[in-house]
Amino acid sequence: MATATVAEIENNIRTIAQTNRVRISEFFLDFDKLRSGYVTETQFFRTLWLNLGVKMTPGEEKLMAAKYDINRNGRLNYRVFCDNIEKGFDPNDVRRDPVTQKVIPEEFLGTQRSVRPLSPKSESRLEELLKHMGQFYKYHGINLRTCYEDFDRHHIGKVTESQFYRNFPGPADVDSEDMYLLVMKYRDPGNPGLVVYLNLHHDLVAIAQKMALADTSLSDITNVTDYLVPEPEADPTLQQSFDKIRVAVFKNGVRTPEFFRDHDKLRSGIITENQFVCGLSLAIGKEAQLSRNEIQKIAEFYKTPDGRVRYKEFCDMMENAFNIPDLDKKPTESVVRPPRGALSRTLKGMTPEEEERVVKVVNEIADQVAKRRLMMYQYFKDFDRGRGYTRVITKTQFGRLLHFLSLNVTSEDFKLLCRKFEDPATGDVNYPAFVQTVDREFVGFTMNDAEQPMEEGKSSKSKSPTEMTMDISQVNIEDLLARIRHHVLTNRLRVAEYFQDYDTLRSGSISKSRFRRGLALLGLSKIGHHDLTDPQFTVLCKYYENTQKPDQVVWVRFLWDLESVFTQPNLEKMPTYRVPAQEIFRVPKPGTMDWRYASEEHQAIFEEAMERLRQRANQRRVLAKPVFQDFDRHNNGYVTQGQFRQCLTMLELHASDPEMAAIEAKFCNDTGFNYIAFLAELQPPEKQQLRYLERLQDMRATNQKKKLPELNICTDFESLIAKLKTKVVRERIRVLEFMRDYDKLRTGRMLKTSFRRALDLCKFELKESEVAILEDKYKSFQQPEYVEYLKFSDEMESVFTTKELEKAPMLDVEQFKPPVEWEQNQLLPEAEEMAKRCMDRLAEKVRKHRMQLFPLFEDYDRVHNGTVSRSQFRRVLSELDLGSLVSDQEFNLIYEKFDVKVGGKDDVNYIGFCDMIYDLAKFEWRKP
Incomplete structure (x- = not known):
């Protein structure tokens, strides 16, 4: 009883899911984050209620929980439940038909056709009625669904009873009792007054399918x-x-x-x-x-x-x-293709006497076409009256063209030709067949299994080129593969890219025609680097033939045989295997002589000739390569043997005939004479020394960063603070603006790395030791890796005002005045005394002559910063006739006394110098 009840619940859920066109498994995934396949009971029943509207009673919930609580831990296996609801067929059960394994709900719209089922008599009568309606609808081509779709505006598969009666399509012998029986069977119990016509339509379709299967005379045809x-x-x-x-x-x-x-x-x-x-x-x-x-x-x-x-x-x-x-x-069905030549236009059969006469006439015409080298197809094609080239012309046009081409035949022979090449459907002349018969070089049209009289006394059926036997005994598969490997290695080709597009199913084998096409793309064709002949291609196909499908080639084996020049497959499984060097896969060009097997006499003649030519070339300092390049129009490093002898004559490098034959045997192949290899032995270039390691060591030594000595640094905190305050006052810097961005929480602290970065943004240009002094001074005691930047900022801001001045209104604020830089310079007492005497001499002459010092200094001060270089300072004093009063030692003392740092360079503050001279000369302020 419990199993039946669970089955009814599942059938109800299955019907609702199919009606709503939903997959139940999608709704459970939100509760199963780990994709374990289990959810709790609450989640299980909540999903069914919210998404499908299925509200179960407590008894039904217990039955469902007992069935799907597999591990007995209070968690239900929703995957098994979804498999039962969305049941298709078991792929592992090969003994049963997959169609019989499917569970299809009877009710498409999820309705229960009647609370009280119909009586057996009514059910049998209804079945007969549906069969009768199905036959009627099939005969008249009526679709019940389309008859009611105009009334079903919401496309829910339901109409009212009045609409069902009004638009019922028949048959005419259905009376009111039968109509009432249909309404009682297909009414919707959830919505009184509505009839589910869509369920009626599906029942009619199912009955029609059963009747078609039962009818042996019109059974389904499943075989081609x-x-x-x-x-x-x-x-x-x-x-x-x-x-x-x-x-x-x-x-x-x-x-x-x-x-x-x-x-x-x-x-x-x-x-x-x-x-x-x-x-x-x-x-x-x-x-x-x-x-x-x-x-x-x-x-x-x-x-x-x-x-x-x-x-x-x-x-x-x-x-x-x-x-x-x-x-x-029907993806498993195989289509039977027509045999080769079945769709071609065949020629008519004739009596043996007529065939013999036609062969003689055709051979005569063929001889004239070959002698005169006539291209006949273009003339016939101009008379082709069809837009798509029907490949037929009328007999009158055929005769006119033969006369125009001076291929005159008798009237009887002309009639025989027209009968032989007559098209069976139209009665006209099949001119491509005629042209292919008389013109042996014409390949624009192919006739398969068509009779073509070619030679007298022989069979008129032609053989295709593929059926002709070819000699493959001269082809060595190892030499051929070695030649292809050399081509792949030299050009660095990825072989798989030329074949994998033809193998869409990745089966590892392709047809022979596609294999030939891939080889052509790889460069193995007449227009490529290597001409792959038909015998060579045949040997390749036989070597890599698919044993299960003889018409295909296993291109994957061919791929690994070629890519072995780069690496070996499955190398990760053989860690001790040594991959062979790539040089062993390089092979010389075809026709190259193996010098190891040459006779000793031949080698002796070659060595003696090359030694004599080498000495003469070195003595005369001959530049031989340009002479050979003039004959090498393709720049491939090869010339002909005649050109080689001509080049030696032009270079005056003479050799006897035996010596010339020995040299040509060494450097000649099928391409020509390899003059590059010849010149490498005639004038060997100097071997380049490998200096890469030395260059690498020099670069590393150059790139090693060494700390430069710090110049003009402040060694104590007071001098450093004075330096920073001076810069802040002169450049009007707000230090806090550069530092607060690194303190998002406004704690007043920042990391030392951020503090250094903020100082760089302020453009203080501090040295490493100076930054270390600031970090030690403002280090946070709570967090040693942090700096109390707010204290540092307050110290810098003190040059403008005093912090919290509103709390001390009576305080006298003194603004910070930066000291004059040159006044900080201190000289030794003896040097100070000597500098003072020098300044007195200069002031005395300035006083006597009332000299103007500023104008000349200002001419050299382009940026107006009050400084000039030392050479400019000395030049100005010389122009004022003051340089003769100052010795070199005194100049150095003046430089040191008025020295200022501008951009790391020592300049002279000429304003301080001039002011001191004017003071000593007793001039009024800024006069003259």
Whole structure:
């Protein structure tokens, strides 16, 4: 009882899920963060209630919890529940049909058709009624769903009872009792007065499918041979007729139902025998060359007991020639393709005497075409009257062209040619077949399995080039692979990129044509680096042939054989394996002589000749390479043997014939004479010394950072603070603005690294030792790696005002005055005395002559900072005739006394110098 109740609950949930088109598993994932497949009972039932509207009773919840609480820990396995609800088929159960494993809910819209089920008599009557309605709808092509969609504005599959009665499509013999029975069966118990027409539609579809399966005469055709072979094998003539019709329908694109449908007004698929014969003759009789007897046999095959013909089955077979209907729903079916040449235009058969005469005429025309080198196809193509080139011309046009090309034949021979190359469908002349027969170099049109008379006394059936035997005994697979490896290694090619696009399923094998195409892209073709001949390609295909599919090549094996020049596969599994050097995969060009196997006499002649040529070239200092390059138009390092001898003559490097033959044997191959290798032995270049390690050591030594000695630093805190305050006053710097951004919480502290960064932003230009002094002074005692920047900022701000001045209104504020830089300079007493005597001499002369000192100094002070360089200072005194009064020692003392630092350079403060001279000369302030 419990199992049945759980099954009913699951069926109800399954119906609701299908009606709403939802996947229940998506709603449980929000509660299962770890994707364990389990949720709590509360989460399980809450999900069903909120998302599906399923509210269970306590008893039903206990039954569901007992079934899905697998581990008995209070957590329900929602994955098993979702698998049961969204049940498809078990892929591991191969003994049962997947269709029988599916659980499909009966009610599409989730309704219960009646609270009280109908009586067995009413159920049987309803079943008969549905079968009758299904046959009626199928015969008349009626779809019940479309009849009620106009009333169903919300597309919920339901209409009112009045709307159901009003638009009921029949049949006419359904009385009011039957209609009432339908309403009682398909009414919606949740919404009184509504009828679920969509459930009725699906029941009719299901009954129609069961009736179709039960009907043996119109059973489902699931095999492609049912379309292609409708006649038993007892009558081969009928089978040939079907093949001809199928090919003609496929080639001409004939829609066969169009020729029978007008005779079938009721669309029953059956017409009379005379109508079938007329329609078939009109549709494909001429194109397929059907005789009256063949058409009659086909009509007899599809004839019914009442004398009519089932044309629908015939049309289904013809419409699906070489194809399967609904192939997208049958992925496992294999389509039978037409045999090679079945769709080509064949030539007519003739008597042996006529064939012999046609062969003689065609050979005569072919000889004239070969001698005169005529290109015939273009002349015939101009007369082709079809837009898509029908490849046929009229017999009159054919005769005119033969006369125009001076290929005159007798009238009887012309008639034979027209009969031989006549197109069966149109009766015109198939000119591509004629051109291909008489012009052996014409390959623009291919006829497969077509008779082509070529030579007298021989069979007229031509052989394709692929069927001709080729000699592959001279091809060595090892030498060929070595040559391809050299090509891949030299050009650094990734072989997989040229083949993997052809292997969409990543099966590791592709067809031979695609393999040839990939090799051409790789550079193995006539226009590539290496000409891969047909025998070589055949050997490659046989070597890498797929044993299961002989028409394919295992390109993955070919890939690993080539990429072994770079590395080995699965190298991580063999840590001790040593990859061979890439140089062993390099091979010389074809035709190169292996000098190791040359005779001793040959080698002696070569060495003696090269030594003599080398000495002469060194004595005369010959520059030989430009002479060879003049003959090397392709810049590939090769010239011909004649050009090589000519170059030696131009360079006056003479050699005898045996010596010349020995040199050519060493450096010649199929490409030509390798003059690059010859010049490397004739004038070997100096070997470059490997100095990379030495250069690397020099660069490392150069890039090693060494700390430079600090100059002009402040060694104590007082002098450093005075220096900073002076800079703050002169440049009007607000130190707090640069530091508060590093203290987001306004704690008054910052990291030492941030403190250094803030000092750099202030442009204080402090040295490492000076920054260390500030960090030690303002270090935080609570956190040693922090600095109390607020105290430092207050100290710097004190040069402008006193902090919290509002608390001391009577305090006298003294503004910080930065000291004059040159006044801080101190000299020794003896030096100070000597400098004072020098200044007195200069002041005495300035007083006597009333000299102006500032103008000349200002001319050199372009930035007006009150300083000049020492050379400029000395030049100004010389121009004022004061330089003769000062010795070199006194100049140095003046430099030291008025020295100021500007950009790390020692300059002279000429303003202080001039003011002191004017004071000593007793001039008034700023006069003269």
